[in-house]
Amino acid sequence: MQVRTFEAVDMKQALQLVKKEMGPRAVIVSSRSVRKDGGLFGLLGRRVLEVTAAADDPPGSPDAAAELGAPSSPRSNLPSSLTGGRRRGGQVYNEIRAVKQAVDPVLDEIRSIRETVASLDPDRSPGAEDLRADIAQIRTLLSSLIGSGTISADAEGAATQKLFYFLLARGIDEPLARSLVQRVVSRVDSGALADLERLKLNLAAEMRHDLTRATRGSAPSRVQIFVGPTGVGKTTTIAKLAARAAQSSPEGALLVTTDVHRVAAVEQMMRFGEMLGIPVEIAISPEDLARTLVNTERRVFIDTAGRSHRDPATVRALRGLIEPAGDAEVMLVMSATTRAADSREILQTYLQLPCSRLIMTKLDETRVYGELFNCVVRSGRPLACVTTGQSVPQNLESLDAPGILRKVLHG
Ligand SMILES: Nc1nc2c(ncn2[C@@H]2O[C@H](COP(=O)(O)OP(=O)(O)OP(=O)(O)O)[C@@H](O)[C@H]2O)c(=O)[nH]1
Ligand SMILES: [Mg+2]
Numbered sequence: 001m002q003v004r005t006f007e008a009v010d011m012k013q014a015l016q017l018v019k020k021e022m023g024p025r026a027v028i029v030s031s032r033s034v035r036k037d038g039g040l041f042g043l044l045g046r047r048v049l050e051v052t053a054a055a056d057d058p059p060g061s062p063d064a065a066a067e068l069g070a071p072s073s074p075r076s077n078l079p080s081s082l083t084g085g086r087r088r089g090g091q092v093y094n095e096i097r098a099v100k101q102a103v104d105p106v107l108d109e110i111r112s113i114r115e116t117v118a119s120l121d122p123d124r125s126p127g128a129e130d131l132r133a134d135i136a137q138i139r140t141l142l143s144s145l146i147g148s149g150t151i152s153a154d155a156e157g158a159a160t161q162k163l164f165y166f167l168l169a170r171g172i173d174e175p176l177a178r179s180l181v182q183r184v185v186s187r188v189d190s191g192a193l194a195d196l197e198r199l200k201l202n203l204a205a206e207m208r209h210d211l212t213r214a215t216r217g218s219a220p221s222r223v224q225i226f227v228g229p230t231g232v233g234k235t236t237t238i239a240k241l242a243a244r245a246a247q248s249s250p251e252g253a254l255l256v257t258t259d260v261h262r263v264a265a266v267e268q269m270m271r272f273g274e275m276l277g278i279p280v281e282i283a284i285s286p287e288d289l290a291r292t293l294v295n296t297e298r299r300v301f302i303d304t305a306g307r308s309h310r311d312p313a314t315v316r317a318l319r320g321l322i323e324p325a326g327d328a329e330v331m332l333v334m335s336a337t338t339r340a341a342d343s344r345e346i347l348q349t350y351l352q353l354p355c356s357r358l359i360m361t362k363l364d365e366t367r368v369y370g371e372l373f374n375c376v377v378r379s380g381r382p383l384a385c386v387t388t389g390q391s392v393p394q395n396l397e398s399l400d401a402p403g404i405l406r407k408v409l410h411g
Contacts, residue, residue, distance in 0.1 A: 003029065004053060004054075005052045006021070006052075007036070008049050011049060011051070011266070014049055019263050019267075027055070027263070028051060028261070028263065028284070031050065031051045033048070053263070159199055160193065163181055167203075170368060171368035172373060173340040173343075176373070176378075180207065183206050187206075188202050208401055210377045211404055214381055214382040217355055217381055218327070223302065224329045224331050225304065226304060227350060228306065228350065230308065232306065232362070235259070235269060235272070236272075236390065237359055237387050238301045239393065240387065240394075242272075242299075243392065252298045253300075255303070256301065258283045258304050260282060279298075289321060293324075302321075309345055309348075309350065310349075315352045322354070330353055330355045331357055332350050332351075332381070334359070334375055335360070336372060340370070340371065340374055343375055344374075344378065347378050351379060356381065357381050358375055358381050358383050359384050360386045363407075364395070369404075369411065385397060
């Protein structure tokens with residue numbers, strides 16, 4: 001691991017230096033403004049930004065080799081024909097690394113072929129498992145309906161079954177679909193049970209009812225902080241929202257990034273700021289964030305680093321940022337393309353935070369919108385907006401409950 005300190009006139013120049021000298025994977029460890037070259041205890045010097053960054057050692061360096069499990073002393077561990085001193089050890093390590101780089105994709109390919117072969121065996125296929133579970137659940141549902149005397153196993157059974165399949169095909173999570181069908185069956189009069197269109201009308205009413213029960217988790221706030229899994233579109237969405245706020249609110253907008261661990265992430269935010277003419281602040285720590293917020297009257301959009309919902313440190317790290325942000329509204333950003341089972345887990349993790357509203361991204365990447373319904377109903381939080389593409393500041397829309405319903409049921 002190398003750690004280096006750079007001086008620059010501003011963060012933009014500092015980032016360029018860090019990237020050039022240490023590569024794009026370098027992380028920013030700290031930044032501070034200092035006076036340089038000034039007499040009188042430094043008071044008259046010019047101000048410069050001092051940025052400390054860290055990066056993995058370049059491949060081939062003795063430390064990097066040790067970290068990757070390569071021999072720490074090439075001379076003692078390699079065959080004598082290969083021991084040409086320190087430099088020779090570095091060369092050998094580079095060769096091993098090159099071979100590894102060539103072999104890794106082949107191993108990945110073999111792994112994926114193995115998985116495909118396994119999936120051809122119905123007894124081992126996870127897909128077959130899901131299908132079997134679905135069929136068992138449908139059977140249970142139908143037999144409970146038939147057993148309760150509500151319907152008979154004829155045209156009426158077929159209509160409810162179709163309704164259930166219709167919901168699954170629209171991406172409604174299976175337990176939610178089951179409960180919806182049961183509620184529809186219990187509410188309609190027996191004459192309607194064989195009529196799929198009438199069942200669908202009742203279904204829409206049930207779904208609208210569920211959607212309108214979602215309530216905002218906290219009062220509107222001038223400051224919003226955006227959290228969510230990696231790569232769902234947090235930074236891009238923040239840029240779109242800030243652009244709108246900058247146009248509509250007299251106090252203007254401020255972009256704040258706390259995602260300082262990747263130079264590329266800070267650069268991305270700086271680029272959005274430049275493009276939209278909105279100032280960008282970099283908050284290196286929770287204390288820094290608190291200071292930034294005290295010093296502005298603008299509408300503030302705080303970005304956070306994407307974090308896996310499976311990482312136990314996620315909630316703790318985000319709480320550490322939410323607390324100094326005071327009464328900021330916490331916005332949970334999720335992608336409409338996520339599988340229902342994963343969304344369920346994501347919500348379980350992120351709803352440990354005081355999330356107020358949801359944002360669903362990447363609607364343009366799917367034609368099945370069940371996740372909109374699943375996430376709103378499961379979280380009990382309304383949608384603040386949805387995004388429908390990569391263009392900034394375009395591709396941002398709001399969707400109310402009837403709008404969500406239209407999308408989910410009709411695409
Ligand atoms: N198709 C599509 N792509 C989107 C949308 N929103 C964002 N993206 C793209 O998704 C990718 C990731 O976007 P980011 O905004 O960097 O995502 P992030 O959540 O900030 O990512 P991390 O900070 O790494 O967790 C980029 O290529 C975006 O252009 C959208 O609505 N539709
Ligand atoms: Mg981001």
